[in-house]
Every structure is written in structure tokens, then in C-alpha cells.
Amino acid sequence: MVGIAGAWGWSYAIKNHRLLLPEVTEQYAYRLRDRILAEPISAIITIPFAFVGPILWEVSWLTYPLVVWLVRRRRRAKKV
DSSP states (O other): OHHHHHHHHHHHHHGGGOSSOTTSOHHHHHHHHHHHHHHHHHHHHHHHHHHHOHHHHHHHGGGHHHHHHHHHHHHHHHHO
């Protein structure tokens, strides 16, 4: 729940550059948003593995880099 709230808060902050310092570039803000959004998505993916066993649950967290890549890819595809 914290990850979802954080992703929502960051999305609110970067909308129209509302709550960001002038030094923060739009590209950096969106890249950071992708990483923040990937964490709750990865957590949701790992839930079924927690019922199988603790080791498999820990290993399933390695999906995080893949989720970051997919979120960035989706954002880039939306821009075009």
C-alpha cells in the first residue's frame, strides 16, 4: 500500500511540474516515476510465490528489473 501511495504522490508532484524543484528535469522525473511504480507492481507479482515458499518468494523479487524495463517501454510507446 505504501508503494501505491508513493507512486500516486509522485505522479501528482510531477504533473505540470507542481512540486518539483526547477533543477529536476522532466526526463529524470519520469524515469524515477517508472522505478517507483515498478515496486508495487513487483510486490503484486510476488504474492503467489509467497504461498509456495520463502525462497521462491525471495527469488521472485528479481522480477523488479524486468518490471522497470516494461514500465519504461510502455511509457515510451505511449509517447509515440
